[in-house]
Amino acid sequence: MSYKNITFPQNSIFLVTGGAGFIGSNLCEAILNLGYKVRCLDDLSTGKQSNIDLFINNPNYEFVKGDVKDLDTCIKACKDVDYVLHQAAWGSVPRSIEMPLFYSLNNIEGTLNMLEAARQNHVKKFVYASSSSVYGDEPNLPKKEGIEGNLLSPYAVSKRCDEEWAKQYTKHYGLDTYGMRYFNVFGRRQDPNGAYAAVIPKFIKQLLHGEKCKINGDGKQSRDFTYIENVIEANLKACLAPSSAAGQAFNIAYGGREFLIDIYYGLTKSLGIEAEPEFGQDRPGDIKHSNADISKAKQLLGYNPDWSFERGIAAAIEWYKANL
Ligand code: NAD
Numbered sequence: 001m002s003y004k005n006i007t008f009p010q011n012s013i014f015l016v017t018g019g020a021g022f023i024g025s026n027l028c029e030a031i032l033n034l035g036y037k038v039r040c041l042d043d044l045s046t047g048k049q050s051n052i053d054l055f056i057n058n059p060n061y062e063f064v065k066g067d068v069k070d071l072d073t074c075i076k077a078c079k080d081v082d083y084v085l086h087q088a089a090w091g092s093v094p095r096s097i098e099m100p101l102f103y104s105l106n107n108i109e110g111t112l113n114m115l116e117a118a119r120q121n122h123v124k125k126f127v128y129a130s131s132s133s134v135y136g137d138e139p140n141l142p143k144k145e146g147i148e149g150n151l152l153s154p155y156a157v158s159k160r161c162d163e164e165w166a167k168q169y170t171k172h173y174g175l176d177t178y179g180m181r182y183f184n185v186f187g188r189r190q191d192p193n194g195a196y197a198a199v200i201p202k203f204i205k206q207l208l209h210g211e212k213c214k215i216n217g218d219g220k221q222s223r224d225f226t227y228i229e230n231v232i233e234a235n236l237k238a239c240l241a242p243s244s245a246a247g248q249a250f251n252i253a254y255g256g257r258e259f260l261i262d263i264y265y266g267l268t269k270s271l272g273i274e275a276e277p278e279f280g281q282d283r284p285g286d287i288k289h290s291n292a293d294i295s296k297a298k299q300l301l302g303y304n305p306d307w308s309f310e311r312g313i314a315a316a317i318e319w320y321k322a323n324l
Contacts, residue, residue: 002306003030003233006240013037013080014239015123017068017114018087020047022190023129023182023231025054027085030232032058041077043067046090051189068110074117081121083239086114086128089158092196093133093285096155107158108165115169115177123175127238128166130179130249131159132224132290142224142293145181145251153285163249170247178238178301179249180231183292187228187312188319200225200313203264204320207273217282219261224253224291227312230305237301245300253292256309263313270317 014031018024019040024047031038032055039062040052055061066073068088078084089107090096096103111128118126133156138149151157166177184198192201203213234252264277297303307315 002229003236004034006034006236008034008036008239009082011037012082013039014083014085015039015041015077015081016085016087017041017077018047018089018129020044020049020051021087023185023228024085024087025051025189026187026228026232027087027235028055028061030236032060036060038062039064039077039081041066041068041073042088048191068114069105071113071116074113075120078117078121078123082124084114084118084123084126085235086111086126089129091155093153093155094283095196096153096158097285100154103154103158107155108161111162112165115165115175119169119173119175125239125241126166126169126175126177127235128162128177128179130163130181131156132181132183132251132253132292134160134163134181134249135287135290137287141289142255142291143251144293145249145296152287167247176243176246178241178246180234180238180252181249182231183224183226183251183253183290185226185228185231187316188323192320192324199260200263200316201320203267204271204317205324207267207271207275208320208324212275213264213277214280215260215264215277216280216286218279219264219277220259221286222257222259222289222291224256225258225263225309225312226253226305227307227309227315229307229312230254233305234297234301234303237303241301248300250297250301250303251292251294252297252303253294254305254307254309255292255294257289257291258309266313267317270314
């Protein structure tokens with residue numbers, strides 16, 4: 001079910017950290033479209049000024065340039081806020097293996113600062129980005145909350161620690177926290193550039209520009225690719241979830257399973273391009289298969305995603321064709 005008829009109390013204020021990034025800017029846009037106020041806190045480390053420029057003339061939008069590693073910044077940003085949607089973090093498994101200390105500071109300390117700031121400001125709900133990487137090497141499919149394996153990267157450690165800290169804030173301070181374990185999100189405004197870009201926007205851009213795409217491994221790895229609209233729905237529904245569901249993390253995915261090689265040929269077909277990929281090494285820290293059991297989010301948050309992979313990829317291709 002779409003989120004477009006969800007209502008919040010009048011004059012509700014949302015804080016979106018990481019709001020200049022891919023998921024955060026889509027959350028800001030959805031909240032503005034629903035008619036509520038949104039404050040975006042972002043240090044622009046991986047986010048883009050263009051994702052702020054989109055909304056800066058909207059009187060319901062406020063941008064604060066700041067770093068979640070700084071507690072005072074977080075406390076000020078949470079003033080008068082009803083709902084926090086905390087997205088600020090650095091992604092990418094391989095980059096986290098190159099810079100573990102930074103991932104600990106940015107992703108764990110940053111989240112802890114935001115939890116503390118939300119507590120001090122009596123925020124109603126704290127919804128935060130976790131990740132499917134917390135399943136580590138757990139081989140069983142579909143992945144189910146409560147059955148996690150050994151963590152495979154500093155990034156996964158950072159997200160697991162965020163979940164543990166959030167649980168503590170629910171348990172000891174009564175802050176309603178909800179962890180969103182996103183599974184490979186894709187859609188409009190996801191950055192196609194750079195060494196750590198996600199595979200779908202990267203392939204679309206490379207194909208449109210006549211460049212060769214490189215698949216790490218044999219292409220037979222599979223993921224539960226999740227369209228951005230489903231992620232927006234999950235975040236907004238978590239803001240209205242009962243306190244009895246707080247202190248937990250939820251799989252946020254579509255519940256499907258796409259193989260990378262099929263995605264590649266699906267993209268070439270949709271774009272009308274004939275090109276073969278190049279195959280490289282498997283990436284360290286990556287798992288072979290991942291797909292989600294979403295029944296917990298359905299049951300406790302009322303999450304009911306209506307954007308299948310096929311519907312989402314068609315929309316994403318259209319967006320990149322118009323915007324690249
Ligand atoms: P993104 O890089 O597009 O956005 C992250 C935003 O956070 C950027 O705008 C960046 O500038 C900001 N940021 C980073 N560190 C900050 C700091 N210290 N202070 C303030 N702002 C900071 O990434 P995204 O794909 O939109 O991811 C959003 C969240 O979702 C992240 O927490 C990420 O780990 C998580 N996640 C994403 C996916 C996915 O498939 N995109 C999957 C699992 C989890």
